[in-house]
Amino acid sequence: MAAIYPSPKRSPSQAVRTAKQRRWFMPVSLLGGLLLWQIIVTVSGLPAFILPSPVEVAVRFWDMLTGGRLLLHTAVTLSELLLGLLAGGGAATLTGYALAKSPSAERLMSPYLIASQAVPVAAIAPLLVIWFGPGMASKVLICGLTVFFPVLINTIVSLRGVPENLRDVMRAMRATPRQTLLLLEIPAALPVYLAGLRVGATLSVIGAVVGELVGSNQGLGFLINLGRGQYDTALVFVAVFGLVTLAILLYGTVLLVERRCLAWQSDPDKETSLL
Amino acid sequence: MCPATLLRIKNLSVTFQDGNGGLEALDSVNLDLPECRFVAVLGPSGSGKTTLLRIIAGLIQPTSGSLQFNTPEGNPPRIGLVFQQANLMPWRTAIQNITLPLEMQGISEKDACERARGFIDLVGLRGFENSWPRNLSGGMAQRVALARALIQEPDLLLLDEPFGALDALTREHMGAELLRIWQARETTVMMVTHSISEALLLADRVVVLSARPGRLVRELDVPFPRPRTDEIRYSPEFVALSHDLRASIKEEPEPIPVARKPKK
Numbered sequence: 001m002a003a004i005y006p007s008p009k010r011s012p013s014q015a016v017r018t019a020k021q022r023r024w025f026m027p028v029s030l031l032g033g034l035l036l037w038q039i040i041v042t043v044s045g046l047p048a049f050i051l052p053s054p055v056e057v058a059v060r061f062w063d064m065l066t067g068g069r070l071l072l073h074t075a076v077t078l079s080e081l082l083l084g085l086l087a088g089g090g091a092a093t094l095t096g097y098a099l100a101k102s103p104s105a106e107r108l109m110s111p112y113l114i115a116s117q118a119v120p121v122a123a124i125a126p127l128l129v130i131w132f133g134p135g136m137a138s139k140v141l142i143c144g145l146t147v148f149f150p151v152l153i154n155t156i157v158s159l160r161g162v163p164e165n166l167r168d169v170m171r172a173m174r175a176t177p178r179q180t181l182l183l184l185e186i187p188a189a190l191p192v193y194l195a196g197l198r199v200g201a202t203l204s205v206i207g208a209v210v211g212e213l214v215g216s217n218q219g220l221g222f223l224i225n226l227g228r229g230q231y232d233t234a235l236v237f238v239a240v241f242g243l244v245t246l247a248i249l250l251y252g253t254v255l256l257v258e259r260r261c262l263a264w265q266s267d268p269d270k271e272t273s274l275l
Numbered sequence: 276m277c278p279a280t281l282l283r284i285k286n287l288s289v290t291f292q293d294g295n296g297g298l299e300a301l302d303s304v305n306l307d308l309p310e311c312r313f314v315a316v317l318g319p320s321g322s323g324k325t326t327l328l329r330i331i332a333g334l335i336q337p338t339s340g341s342l343q344f345n346t347p348e349g350n351p352p353r354i355g356l357v358f359q360q361a362n363l364m365p366w367r368t369a370i371q372n373i374t375l376p377l378e379m380q381g382i383s384e385k386d387a388c389e390r391a392r393g394f395i396d397l398v399g400l401r402g403f404e405n406s407w408p409r410n411l412s413g414g415m416a417q418r419v420a421l422a423r424a425l426i427q428e429p430d431l432l433l434l435d436e437p438f439g440a441l442d443a444l445t446r447e448h449m450g451a452e453l454l455r456i457w458q459a460r461e462t463t464v465m466m467v468t469h470s471i472s473e474a475l476l477l478a479d480r481v482v483v484l485s486a487r488p489g490r491l492v493r494e495l496d497v498p499f500p501r502p503r504t505d506e507i508r509y510s511p512e513f514v515a516l517s518h519d520l521r522a523s524i525k526e527e528p529e530p531i532p533v534a535r536k537p538k539k
Contacts, residue, residue, distance in 0.1 A: 165362045172332045172356040173427070179379050187366045264366045264407050 060234035084143025096155025139211035146207030147200040154196025158189035201250040287340035299488035315478035323489030355424030361416035434466035
């Protein structure tokens with residue numbers, strides 16, 4: 001794609017040098033953030049139960065890690081996330097395919113689908129915990145519900161967006177519906193579909209945490225509740241960082257799949273450093 | 276090997292429903308396609324040329340009339356179709372686009388690639404096998420589309436203004452290329468085109484459709500001997516025949532709506 005404004009011409013050696021310099025930007029900016037945090041704590045003199053210093057959080061993190069509890073709780077949340085993503089994403093993909101193929105089915109279902117999106121998950125989470133217990137099932141369900149809608153919408157949009165002229169190519173070659181699905185629809189829908197999955201993966205973290213906050217005895221959301229109750233604010237920070245790490249990991253995994261599957265449309269001009 | 280007629284079109288009419296009484300695109304077209312011959316269809320825009328092609332390809336159902344294919348043992352005909360746009364699958368490399376029809380026939384990837392190499396040489400794409408479509412020029416993409424159609428060993432090759440989206444120079448060059456490729460393979464071809472010189476250069480027979488609704492107004496056997504080269508474009512006979520054909524393609528003047536002042 002042509003840029004609207006021509007970029008200034010650079011010699012190759014210049015381009016290499018700036019790329020090398022940029023490699024240091026991220027660690028420097030992270031270190032700067034930590035430093036700022038420490039300065040605020042020192043200058044303001046806030047007590048640790050309101051704002052712990054980065055050092056205190058690091059110590060707490062190390063305790064939790066070596067004690068094995070952090071890994072256990074992270075593993076619980078991660079399995080809720082993955083199961084929720086699988087269930088919600090899978091259901092959304094199948095429903096989306098059916099709705100994309102049949103506009104009348106879409107009409108029929110749309111009030112329920114929109115209503116399901118209009119109800120805030122946080123509001124019905126207590127209900128789901130009452131019905132399905134404080135164990136993993138309710139979290140997987142809440143997580144799945146959060147993931148469902150973005151994946152559903154992107155499935156429908158991606159399938160409807162398969163170019164008609166490429167459908168003509170398949171028709172002229174007398175393709176069976178199965179061949180059309182495998183050789184045209186899936187590859188053509190993939191970019192938009194994966195973008196939806198990426199959003200869903202990030203949202204699934206919210207779903208799992210909401211479920212855990214409402215009622216659970218395991219997981220990073222449970223740790224947050226625990227830390228809050230005991231004024232162990234450093235523990236809250238540790239759990240939040242754990243959640244952020246999970247979210248980034250999931251997002252990054254989908255992004256990696258995208259890079260792998262969508263090499264045909266990769267365009268270095270469009271890449272961002274947002275992973 | 277080559278019976279007289281591959282396809283007999285009888286009384287073909289098409290009306291598109293548009294809620295306004297219908298749009299008549301083709302009106303009782305009768306046409307025989309001789310096997311192993313190159314037929315070009317000329318006509319003003321809106322004469323239903325493309326519609327005719329899409330009916331033969333099975334993409335549109337005719338309102339009335341019939342198509343009779345004369346294929347061995349009455350098998351459904353294999354039809355290769357090249358559109359005005361290359362319509363390549365952007366997620367497949369050039370060679371993967373060419374092997375697509377073979378993949379659909381269940382031929383192994385190895386055999387398919389081997390067969391594709393021959394066609395890559397034929398259409399002059401060597402060195403671009405593994406390029407993505409977005410990196411191919413318009414002319415190269417159209418070569419891939421042509422190879423994709425030819426690899427099916429079609430009984431009938433349909434070309435829908437295959438060079439219409441290319442610039443004039445590339446178009447002329449691709450015309451000469453198609454002449455070379457067709458003379459090497461001699462399949463039955465029906466090509467829709469706007470270009471009289473393209474039709475005369477390539478075709479054995481030129482068929483002219485009238486403006487909407489499309490009716491057959493002229494059939495002309497092109498007298499130039501084969502093998503032809505691009506050079507015949509400049510011969511006096513070619514020029515005379517072009518003039519002659521031009522006269523039979525009357526662009527019916529569209530009535531120009533005159534803006535009137537609304538009466539108060």
